[in-house]
Amino acid sequence: QLRLQESGPGLVKPSETLSLTCTVSGDSINSGSYYWGWIRQAPGKGLEWIGSVYYSGTTFYNPSLKSRVSISLDTSKNQFSLRLNSVSAAGTGTYYCARHGTVACDYWGQGTLVNVSS
């Protein structure tokens, strides 16, 4: 059974960099043609795709965040990571990692709450 688990600081100061890691267990992240993505949800709001990394390492980002976001794979640790620069209060919310194919996100992490505040 594939499992994804997010980890990282729960509090980030405005203008600083948000860094999260997703640890995958149950399968190798480069074993198939999957994307590994980050999705966030502001409190009481909908889902927003941040970006994804293909198993080959190719990345795709939400155009509205592209200038500030970086996603990378670490196959040696079976992890992938998110870095979001220059965060503001609007970045507060729950951050999920997920595996997806062309569209469907079939496995999700439980989510990690990040508060952007001084």
Place this chain on the structure above:
Amino acid sequence: SSDLAQDPFVSVALGQTAKITCRGDSLRIYFPSWYQQKSGQAPILVYGKNNRPSGIPDRFSGSTSETTASLTVTGAQAEDEAVYFCSSRDSSGLHLLFGGGTKLTVL
């Protein structure tokens, strides 16, 4: 438009049929996926690429016509009360999109 539009609220009587819709130009090209999110929980996939994942009740079904996708819950149960999100690719095919979500209330 590269957006996916959902009605914010749908209600259904217990045991009746609920239809949740999602509209977007990219649905002509890409299959939608549907997610159920209950309060305080991560979303789960309930329908994607014309099939249900293992463990999802067969009362959930999906369809697409032109630019409108639908998730139908036939014989809605109290435990189906949740927010449902649709998802697809944008017209470029490079980016994922999510609809704004539909809160399903089972009366």
